Amino acid sequence: MNFWRVYRIAFQTIVTKEILRFMRIWVQTILPPAITTTLYFVIFGKLIGERIGEMEGYSYIDFIVPGLILMAVIQNSYANVVSSFFSTKLQHYIEELLIAPVPNWVILSGYVVGGVTRGTLVGVVVTIISLFFTDLQINSYSITLLVFVLTSILFALAGFINAVYAQSFDDISIVPTFVLTPLTYLGGVFYSISLLPSFWQNVSLINPVLYMVNAFRFGILGVSDIDLVVALGIILVFIVLLTLFSLSLLSRGVGIKN
Amino acid sequence: MTALSINNLRKTYRNGFVALKGINMTVEAGDFYALLGPNGAGKSTVISVIASLITKSSGQVSIYGHDLDSERETAKRLIGLVPQEFNFNMWEPVEEILLNQAGYYGIPRKLAYERAETYLKQLNLWDKRQSQARWLSGGMKRRLMIARALVHQPQLLILDEPTAGVDIEIRRSMWKFLREINQQGTTIILTTHYLEEAESLCRNIAIIDHGQIIEQTSMAKLLSQLNTEIFVLNLDQPLEVVPHVPGYTVSLQDGRTLEIEVLREQSMNDLFSQLSQQGISVVSMRNKQNRLEQLFIDLVGRSSGSVSS
Incomplete structure (x- = not known):
């Protein structure tokens, strides 16, 4: 054998x-992030963004595009594994x-790759939508792809752990609502932490999502609040x-x- | 060859409940084996440990000589389980459930399709292969679990109350199917509350109560322990008084129904000849109780008595 x-x-x-x-329930899994992100682009990017002006040398919509793509990847990688494994x-x-006769590492990697696949699919859909609002110029394809995949793996793993401990449907929504969403919103998706007072800049550094958003933004725009090596190192440590x-x-x- | 060997198996749950108190059990290859016991006796716990669904506290389990701890994956390949509760994705189509299970055992897709077709046809589910599992009837769901357990062609098939809630017609067709796969060489362990089922299908038996094996023998030997049987006789003509039949304990249930206790060494010919001499004509006859049921109640009753004392 x-x-x-x-x-x-x-x-x-x-x-x-x-x-x-x-894919069987694409109306619940693929469509909502596409609609939500389109609303973000319209409201924050176009309507409000044009009044905000430039951030880090880029128009506001160009600045938030990487964060919005990564936010969709994070949420969907997490959601896929947490809901699927909890149902299981x-x-x-x-x-x-x-x-x-399936070893544990095969079970884990199967679920993580499932989560990464949904995260990737949603990320691609959101990226295509963003092209209707902005000219997306990629600074480094390799860094963009690397951060995209590593972030997706990390949050698929986090979703798995949440599912293992969850005993009710409340338990699989508490973490995304009260932990994941605040961390993502405060992780520099919509702003550069250089806008914050120095105390809050330091507090922001505790947030792991900040490193991922900035590394991804560096891959696309070439600007980041965080050193790329530090960001990649932190992501890898979390994954391990x-x-x-x-x-x-x-x-x-x-x-x-x- | 020994299909299943269990040595001193113990299980204590986190809440302190001792479910298994040192089970020893051996099932030979090719056997059709009954594992019986009252509710909460520990049958499902034993099965769950064998199937790696519950972690044992101590003891040793080996499947066809492969230790479940040291040769886990080889041992697991040899087991098929039909659990008591439905445990498949209700939203998945029937065929997909089988294909996925085959995939978990490393069976290539093409072969998995062939096996799924074979077992779905044998269990009369082929027409339902595209239906989501939730739309199946209770009997169909049970048959789906049997098909799923067989898709990797295990050498040891464990069925935990496979016919619970299934109507008699389907139950009998399931018995026929199980006899066939047993004759083809699959070792079967069966738990059931239908003792008629165990008596009809199984060659050997273990009875478990309060986490201990209280009897482990062949079905024939166990049934031979039965000293008396009570027969219910339906009469042609009604009787006014209880007839006196020397050597037999007789009671009259109603005018046309007699209950007669017959000892193992007594002859039915003698009984009928005595009844005939008294002008009593018997239309039909049946056992008051299933024979195994009578023994089971005695054994479990004794075990409960010894535990409580």
């Missing part, structure tokens, strides 16, 4: 199942995976920590096994 072949097929099965799941637990079909923690939860069966 070639175990690697088994793992590959199991991984493909989980990823395919995840993609089919969110709630309806007990996690047992289909637990009884099968969350991966290890997720694997430990799975091997201990937390929230899954008695």
Whole structure:
């Protein structure tokens, strides 16, 4: 028995199942972020943005485009894994995976790639919408893509951890509402932290989303409040920590096994 | 060859409840094995440990010689489970549920399609392959779980009350199907509350109560322990008084119904000849209780008595 072949097929099965799941309900998963972001572009970019003027040498709409794309990626990568894995637990079909010879790392990577795929799809849709409002010039394709994918992985992992601990539907909405949204909004999506008083600038540095938004903005515009190496380092450290923690939860069966 | 070997299996839940108190059990390859016990006895806990759905506290489980701890993935490949509760995605189409399960076992898509077709046809679900699982009837959902458990062709199939809530016609067709796959070499472990089902299908049996195995033997040996059987006789003509039949305990339920207790060593021919001599004509006869049911109640009753004492 070639175990690697088994793992590959199991991984493909989980990823395919995840993609089919969110595509089957595209009206709930793909359409809303497209509409929300269009509203952001119209209201903040065009109507209000034209009165704000330039930020960091760019028109306001050009400045917020990277943050808005990344915000959509963060929210959708997270939402996909948290809702899918929680449903898997709630309806007990996690047992289909637990009884099968699928290692925990294959389960985790399958769900994370499912989340990254939805994050990517929504990110692409939002990027296409942004082209109707602004001329998007990419400063560095490699950095843009790298930050895009790493951020998506990080928040897919975070969604997984939330789902493992969640015991009700309230539990899967509390974190996005009370933690994720404030962190994203205060993570420099709509402004440069250089506008803040120095105390709040320092407070902002605690927010991990700030590093991702700025690294992504650097990839697209070439400007950032944060050093790129520091930002990438922090993202990678978070990914490693969350991966290890997720694997430990799975091997201990937390929230899954008695 | 031994299909399943369990040694000193113990499970204590976090709340301190001791579900299994040192279970020892052996099931030979090719067997059709009944695991019976009252509600809360520990049957589902044993099955869940074997299927890796519950983490055991201590003890050893091996499947066809593969230890569940040290050779986990090899051991898991050999098991198929039909759980008590529905545990599939209700929103997924029937065929997709089977294809996904096959995928988790590393079965390539083309072969998975072939297997899904085979088992869905055998279990009369082929017409429903595109339907979402939530639209299936209770009996169809049970059959779907059997098809799903077989899609990777396990050598050991464990069924936890597979016919619960299923009408008699479907239940009998499921029995026929299970007998067939057992004859083809699949070892089957069955838990059920229908003792007639266990008696009809299984060759060996274990009875579990309060987390302990209280009896483990062949079905034939167990049934031979039965010293008396009570028969219900429907009579042609009504009787006014209880007839005296020497050697037998007789009671009259109503004018046309007699209950007669027959010892194992007594002859039915003798009974009927005595009744015939008294001019009593019997139209039909049946066992008052399923034989296994009678033994089961005795054994569990004794076990409860010893536990409480």
